[in-house]
Amino acid sequence: MKSGNLGYPRIGGNREWKKALEAYWAGKLDEAALHAELKAIRLGNLQRQREKGIDVIPVGDFTYYDHVLDTTAMLGLIPDRFGHTGGEPGLDVYYAVARGSKEAAASEMTKWFNTNYHYIVPELNEAAEPRLTRNRPLEAYREAKDELGIEGRPVLVGLFTYLKLAKGYAPDQLTGWIDRLLPLYAQVLRELQAEGVRWVQLDEPILTTTLSEEELAQVHRIYAYLTLEAPGIQLLVQTYFEAVDAYEAVVGLPVHGIGLDFVHDGGANRAALRKHGFPADKVLGAGVIDGRGIWRADLARQSALLTELGEQVAPERILVQPSNSLLHVPVRAAGEQRLDATLREALAFAEEKLEELALLARIGREGAAAVAGELAAAERAREALQQSPSRRREPVQRMTAELVAQPASRAGDVQTRRAAQEARWQLPLLPTTTIGSFPQTPEVRSARLKWRKGEWDDARYEAFVQEQIREWIDIQAELGLDVYVHGEFERTDMVEFFGEKLGGFAFTAGGWVQSYGSRCVKPPIIYGDVEFLAPMTVAETVYAQSLTDAPVKGMLTGPVTILNWSFVRDDLTREQVAYQIALALRQEVEALEAAGIGMIQVDEPALREGLPLKRDKWAAYLEWAVKAFRLSTCTVRNETQIHTHMCYSEFQDIIDAISALDADVISIETSRSHGELISSFEDGTYDKGIGLGVYDIHSPRVPAVSEMTGMIERALRVLAPEQFWINPDCGLKTRKREETVEALRNMVTATRQLRERYAAKTPSR
Ligand SMILES: Nc1nc2c(c(=O)[nH]1)N[C@@H](CNc1ccc(C(=O)N[C@@H](CCC(=O)N[C@@H](CCC(=O)N[C@@H](CCC(=O)O)C(=O)O)C(=O)O)C(=O)O)cc1)CN2
Ligand SMILES: [Zn+2]
Numbered sequence: 001m002k003s004g005n006l007g008y009p010r011i012g013g014n015r016e017w018k019k020a021l022e023a024y025w026a027g028k029l030d031e032a033a034l035h036a037e038l039k040a041i042r043l044g045n046l047q048r049q050r051e052k053g054i055d056v057i058p059v060g061d062f063t064y065y066d067h068v069l070d071t072t073a074m075l076g077l078i079p080d081r082f083g084h085t086g087g088e089p090g091l092d093v094y095y096a097v098a099r100g101s102k103e104a105a106a107s108e109m110t111k112w113f114n115t116n117y118h119y120i121v122p123e124l125n126e127a128a129e130p131r132l133t134r135n136r137p138l139e140a141y142r143e144a145k146d147e148l149g150i151e152g153r154p155v156l157v158g159l160f161t162y163l164k165l166a167k168g169y170a171p172d173q174l175t176g177w178i179d180r181l182l183p184l185y186a187q188v189l190r191e192l193q194a195e196g197v198r199w200v201q202l203d204e205p206i207l208t209t210t211l212s213e214e215e216l217a218q219v220h221r222i223y224a225y226l227t228l229e230a231p232g233i234q235l236l237v238q239t240y241f242e243a244v245d246a247y248e249a250v251v252g253l254p255v256h257g258i259g260l261d262f263v264h265d266g267g268a269n270r271a272a273l274r275k276h277g278f279p280a281d282k283v284l285g286a287g288v289i290d291g292r293g294i295w296r297a298d299l300a301r302q303s304a305l306l307t308e309l310g311e312q313v314a315p316e317r318i319l320v321q322p323s324n325s326l327l328h329v330p331v332r333a334a335g336e337q338r339l340d341a342t343l344r345e346a347l348a349f350a351e352e353k354l355e356e357l358a359l360l361a362r363i364g365r366e367g368a369a370a371v372a373g374e375l376a377a378a379e380r381a382r383e384a385l386q387q388s389p390s391r392r393r394e395p396v397q398r399m400t401a402e403l404v405a406q407p408a409s410r411a412g413d414v415q416t417r418r419a420a421q422e423a424r425w426q427l428p429l430l431p432t433t434t435i436g437s438f439p440q441t442p443e444v445r446s447a448r449l450k451w452r453k454g455e456w457d458d459a460r461y462e463a464f465v466q467e468q469i470r471e472w473i474d475i476q477a478e479l480g481l482d483v484y485v486h487g488e489f490e491r492t493d494m495v496e497f498f499g500e501k502l503g504g505f506a507f508t509a510g511g512w513v514q515s516y517g518s519r520c521v522k523p524p525i526i527y528g529d530v531e532f533l534a535p536m537t538v539a540e541t542v543y544a545q546s547l548t549d550a551p552v553k554g555m556l557t558g559p560v561t562i563l564n565w566s567f568v569r570d571d572l573t574r575e576q577v578a579y580q581i582a583l584a585l586r587q588e589v590e591a592l593e594a595a596g597i598g599m600i601q602v603d604e605p606a607l608r609e610g611l612p613l614k615r616d617k618w619a620a621y622l623e624w625a626v627k628a629f630r631l632s633t634c635t636v637r638n639e640t641q642i643h644t645h646m647c648y649s650e651f652q653d654i655i656d657a658i659s660a661l662d663a664d665v666i667s668i669e670t671s672r673s674h675g676e677l678i679s680s681f682e683d684g685t686y687d688k689g690i691g692l693g694v695y696d697i698h699s700p701r702v703p704a705v706s707e708m709t710g711m712i713e714r715a716l717r718v719l720a721p722e723q724f725w726i727n728p729d730c731g732l733k734t735r736k737r738e739e740t741v742e743a744l745r746n747m748v749t750a751t752r753q754l755r756e757r758y759a760a761k762t763p764s765r
Contacts, residue, residue, distance in 0.1 A: 399583055432726045
């Protein structure tokens with residue numbers, strides 16, 4: 001039995017990767033230096049995996065931004081608007097697709113399955129002439145071999161997954177696109193074969209979603225072709241994040257190995273394998289270590305699972321693997337010296353997971369007795385956390401049970417609330433607002449760093465934050481926005497900030513995970529019962545409101561998003577944890593209302609990503625997710641306006657759940673998907689306030705007034721002007737100050753032009 005890995009974090013132990021990319025973009029690092037820095041990280045990652053005893057090490061999983069974009073570049077599919085005329089795109093073109101340029105808007109970015117990782121969506125175009133611009137996996141393989149003597153296993157995004165994630169073609173063109181790209185995949189594999197590569201990993205997570213018979217036949221066709229083209233190479237078709245939907249069809253693919261997730265499959269892969277067996281001539285990539293969670297594995301249980309699998313698959317044909325690429329977990333838990341030792345000892349980040357993989361493989365070869373000491377230590381660590389009093393806060397458990405038993409509805413219906421709120425605010429037609437955050441400038445970040453290091457005391461830091469708030473209240477007034485925000489300057493991140501203030505959460509010093517491009521997040525760890533300790537946002541919000549007569553929206557992160565963007569304890573259901581968070585947030589909502597704040601936004605950008613990959617599990621998830629949101633917001637008075645916000649996702653298929661949140665106003669990201677969402681409102685049943693983002697905030701590009709009027713007019717073809725709000729796609733924390741002010745100025749100008757036009761047509765509100 002051998003151990004294998006599927007992918008490793010790119011960002012480096014101290015986010016060296018992020019710093020190198022950003023320095024390059026800022027012109028502070030030249031191209032040669034960027035290549036050198038990234039190569040050092042890449043080789044360091046490979047070495048680490050070898051040191052930890054991993055037998056099969058992936059190569060080619062590293063990237064300069066995103067591995068899906070790498071595939072696009074490799075296949076010569078850069079969209080025309082970037083003016084690239086063929087051949088291998090240089091870094092300027094590559095980063096223009098990812099981030100936008102002066103001339104062209106960036107490609108859309110969306111969530112990678114049900115994770116908080118975002119990929120650049122391929123845009124296919126019938127007129128494109130795909131060709132292999134370079135063989136990236138081959139380069140990665142050679143580098144690992146030449147520099148370190150590592151015989152790596154090249155990784156590629158599988159063709160079917162790539163095409164299913166791409167946009168720009170009709171369903172009946174799928175076959176045609178397979179025909180066009182298959183020869184390129186074959187060429188990659190033939191060149192790898194010529195180099196002497198033995199195994200290649202093709203990631204096909206799409207096989208865990210529901211596919212039609214025809215689609216499965218296409219997958220079969222793809223792998224039959226590739227196997228024939230490169231017969232000397234053994235292909236591992238790797239699935240993850242759920243059970244495969246059509247077990248027999250998948251394990252019957254004409255390849256040499258199948259990778260299955262035995263952690264996030266709800267037991268279904270295991271049951272299918274027991275029922276149908278596993279082809280005797282194939283290797284089983286057994287995903288038995290959680291590649292997304294951060295808890296130490298129950299090694300006894302997982303090694304029993306391996307033993308059970310070994311009854312149907314010859315043990316020498318089993319590869320002990322993580323459930324998915326370790327891209328989704330932080331690098332190293334051992335360095336978290338400031339964490340409570342009981343908690344730290346119960347954690348396994350990427351490095352510790354490599355150790356677990358090696359240990360499980362060793363048990364498979366030598367038996368548990370050979371590693372009895374390690375096993376006992378791991379079990380003690382898990383048990384110590386389970387026994388901790390933080391997991392048994394009786395008042396929280398009782399109050400949560402009471403809360404869940406209550407109906408989660410606002411006092412008044414939508415019409416009653418709208419009337420009360422209109423009377424209170426007297427907003428103009430098409431009110432303008434923003435999503436919450438203003439630029440987290442280097443000045444803001446370095447002030448926070450000084451405070452954290454103790455160079456600044458609390459008073460000095462608070463005064464600094466107030467100064468920022470005052471400045472931006474003035475800017476909002478000068479711009480003529482209608483509903484203000486305080487700007488979130490006191491927050492590192494919208495989830496980490498709340499995690500730091502609630503009981504039952506821990507936060508790490510360096511537990512970073514890549515979210516998109518160079519942007520990383522540091523998910524808090526929910527290890528105990530969640531407890532509201534003291535108001536978290538009232539002081540800053542009330543301060544901001546004291547500076548102006550315009551309404552200032554309070555700004556909270558919703559229960560589902562806090563849950564989905566944290567690492568969550570695994571001894572309770574996610575539903576139970578969501579209700580605990582809802583209970584805490586309800587107390588914050590009530591505190592804001594009591595302090596005179598009349599509009600409260602509760603963001604739920606991660607509602608969609610928590611959706612199970614399998615459709616038949618959607619309803620149950622949405623029911624408790626919607627309930628958690630409503631529980632946290634339903635106790636306010638009719639004249640208090642609840643806002644919510646969502647971004648980064650496809651929303652068409654969950655519009656009903658979004659409506660069921662019963663928020664008075666919702667703002668949704670739309671512009672990067674070029675307004676595709678708008679048509680979802682054609683049936684006219686959405687009866688609450690809505691703002692469809694009128695410009696992309698992920699790009700430094702400042703959109704022209706006319707672009708925004710165009711976007712708004714399109715939306716107003718299906719939505720009533722009386723319900724429509726004007727706002728950017730998302731918060732502005734990643735933007736520079738000048739870009740932000742300029743873009744918002746254009747947004748207000750666009751709104752004023754349209755207001756004049758529509759005021760003539762509509763009665764005043
Ligand atoms: N949790 C979460 N998930 C999410 C989102 C989100 O906002 N939060 N949004 C979407 C993704 N969008 C994102 C947008 C921006 C950032 C982002 O800006 N991340 C920052 C980190 C934010 C942070 O915690 N900043 C710390 C500073 C951390 C830091 O770099 N400190 C420096 C020192 C300060 C400096 O000189 O910059 C250091 O330690 O060396 C702070 O503000 O205090 C980054 O990559 O840099 C992340 C995700 C989807 N998923
Ligand atoms: Zn957002």
